[in-house]
Each structure stands twice: as C-alpha cells, then as structure tokens.
Amino acid sequence: MDVKRKATTPLKARLGKARWRSWLRWIGLGIAALWLLAAVMLVAAKWINPPTTMVRVERRVQGWVQPGGRGKPYRELYEFVPLREISPNLQHAVVSAEDARFYLHHGFDWHQVQIDAAGDMEGGRVRGASTITQQLVKNLFFGTGRSILRKGAEASLVPVAELVLGKRRILELYLNEVEWGPGVYGAEAACRYHYGISARNIGRDQAARLAAILPAPRKRRPERMTRYSEIILKRMSQVGW
DSSP: OHHHHHHHHHHHHHHHHHHHHHHHHHHHHHHHHHHHHHHHHHHHTTTSOOSOOHHHHHHHHHHHHSTTTTTOOOOOEEOOOOGGGSOHHHHHHHHHHHOTTTTTSSSOOHHHHHHHHHHHHTTOOOOOOOOHHHHHHHHHHTTTOOOHHHHHHHHHHHHHHHHHHHHHHHHHHHHHHSEEETTEESHHHHHHHHHSSOGGGOOHHHHHHHHHTTTSTTTOOGGGOHHHHHHHHHHHHHTTO
16 A cells, blocks of 8 residues: 555656646747737737727726626727827827837837836836837737736837837827727827817817826816926927927
8 A cells, every 4th residue: 555655646746747837838828829919910000900909898898897887888989090180289298298208219218217216216206107109008908907917018019019010100009099088099089079179180288188188087187187288388398399
C-alpha cells in the first residue's frame, strides 16, 4: 500500500502540473489572439469607421441591467463626420484640453507623466497623462473600467495606433467616438445636442465649453464650465490657435 501510494503521488503531481501548463498555454494563446484581433481592427480603422466602441456597448448594457434601466430603450445620438467637417475651433479646444502635446509625442506623453508624478509625490492635484491616442484605444476596446491589466493591454496597442493611423486619423476617430453626454457620442452629435448646430459651425467659446466637459461628460454641462473653458481658451491662444 505504502509503496503504491508513494509511486502514484509523483505521477499525480506531474499530471497536475501538466494540466496547469496546458491551461496557462491556452490562456496565453487566447490573450495573444485577442491582442492580434485588436491590432488588426486598428489597421482596418485607417480606412473603415468603427461600427461601435466598447464604451457604447457598455452604456447600452448598463441601460438594461442597472436599477431602473431594465426595459428602457437605449437612445444613442451618433453621427460620424470627416475631420474636415469638424470646426478647427473644436479640434484645437479638445487638443488643448485633453492632450496639449498631442502632435509632439508618439502615443505617450512622458513629459506630462513626470509632471504628474512630481505633483503626486508633493500631494498636489494632477491632471492625468492619458493621451488622446490612449483614450481612443481605451474607448474602442476596453470601456470605462480601470485595472492594471487593462492599462498594460492599452499601452501595448498605443504604438500600433500611432504607427498605422497617424495623428490626423487618430484625432478624427477620437472626436467622432468620444462620449459627450448621456448617449451622446462624437462631435456632430455633441454640437447638435448641446447647441443645436453642426460641428462645422461651432464657435470658439462653445468649442472650449464642450472640450471642458470631456473628463466627466455624463455629469458636466457646457454652460457651467466657464472657468475651465477660459483656461482652455488661454491655452489655445498661447499656441496661436
């Protein structure tokens, strides 16, 4: 009995380790396949407008599963328009508000990361160093959740987006996909929802107020963003916009 038990125990251990290695291998292959799919979708996004984003899917699901939301139809305002049909006022306001060094970095603003790290160590309030490219990748594939794993996956896709899309297409996609209010996505829908005009005709002050709500678009309202919009307008003037 003892001899048999001793003989079978190492065998069971080896079989258990083999199963774990097999599971880890399949998990690794699955993660690699998902990453490759996302990379292919980014390449396709150079020519094809995304049919939806993970943020929009997430909001649609929330409309059904959250208290009081079950059974309520999800109403979404969205219209994709080319970058040339979005006023430069709004383009410049968003860049000034969200990623002032957008045209200088390659997806990661290490300068802003250093500033935020220093401010964090001193106990100050930091702006956040997430670039427009990072936010686009997050909106497309990861939704609004936060986790170290999500940040790692996002960071691995940012260089792909920068390489295959280029700054103009990144900005076009971001302005058309970003959330600008409850069920409001993209510059055209935002301008019509908040001001009743097209994105082509949005004024400078209105553009700054729209850009000011982007950090919390479901809570903020353009008419209440006077102080922050003035800061954005000042940033625009400083760079000649």
